[in-house]
Amino acid sequence: MFDTSEREEIREQLTMRARADPDIVGAALVGSGALGQEDEWSDIDLVLQLADYADEKKVVARWTKWIDEQFSTADILDVMAGGVRYRVFLLNSSLQIDLSFFSYGKFRATxxxxxxxxxxPNPPSAPLALNMDxxxxxxxxxxxxxxxxLARGKLWQTAMMLDDLRNQIIALACLRHGLNPWHGRDADRLPQDELQALQSSRAxxxxxxxxxxxxxxxxxxxRAEVEFHDPSRARSLAEPLKILGAAAR
Structure with a gap:
């Protein structure tokens, strides 16, 4: 397990390398580190701005090799969003490093x-909103x-589908309360009575x-969440939801 001093040292080395890399012309911290809200479990989130002449794939490969040599990588994951590569590193110490490789024109606060x-940075843009529909x-x-x-007796599949349904309910509830709906980040801030209802609904x-x-x-x-967000759609869904929620025979 990594400790906070190790995380700070690695973040400092990443920042120093970014400043020294001619293919990198900008960098920013995002996430809890940018807000001064880190705890012992926080990861490193670093956004890099590529020079307009840089070859993204070569830069990513070079950084990946260096991080593995310096910090011992266990595995990596690429997430592509909005034309930006988010490379996620899992170190052997269990520390997570998120490096975002933004093209020159896309580097901005979101x-x-x-x-x-x-x-x-370019002018900031609004964060991606939850698609309620x-x-x-x-x-x-x-x-x-x-x-x-459930009707087919596939109990594990049923449990997985119910977990996914609950995730959509939580996201919609967070949206209703003005909380961050992404990946359950603000789910613990929902009112206690709503959290209790969600807990009670677990098998x-x-x-x-x-x-x-x-x-x-x-x-x-x-159904109640849909009613709040879109009453007209709730009316359209009333009959099928009644059927779907009914006790199985």
Whole structure:
């Protein structure tokens, strides 16, 4: 397990290398490190701005090789979003390093958690908002598959579909309360009565009866969220949600 002093030392080395790399013309901290809100479990989030002449793939490969040699990488994961590569490193110490390789014209703040280290960022843009329509659509889709999985006796699939349905409910609830809906980051800040309802709707074991009870409770919670966000859509969904939430026979 890494400690905070190791994390700070690695972050300083990453920053120094970025300043010395002719292919990097800007860098910023994002996430908890940018806000001074790190704890012992926080990772390193560093955004890099590529020079307009830089070859992104070669820069990424060079940085990947250097990080592995310096800090011992266990594995990497690439996430592509908006034409930007987010390379996630898992070190053997379990420390996570997120390096974002922004092209010269895309380097900018996309939220409040942005602390410029050097360079000239482009004008900031708003963070990507939760697609409410998609969250509602995915919610009823998970409910539908939970119903069919349970009817077929596929208890593990049912549990997975119910977990996915609950995630959509949490995202919609966070949106309703003005909280960050992404990856459950603000889920713990939801009102206690709502958290208790979500907890109560979890199946206590993987049995047909418990999963059926969980499905019924979650579909009702989902219906209430849809009603708040889009009453017209809630009316359209009323009958199928009633069927999906009904006790299985």
């Amino acid at each position: 939220g409040n958690a942005f602390r410029l280290l050097f360079g000239s 998609n969250a509602i659509g995915m919610g009823w889709l998970y409910a539908l598959h939970a119903r069919s999985a 206590t074991d993987l049995t047909w009866g418990e999963l059926g009870r969980s499905k019924e409770a979650l579909v009702e919670q989902f």
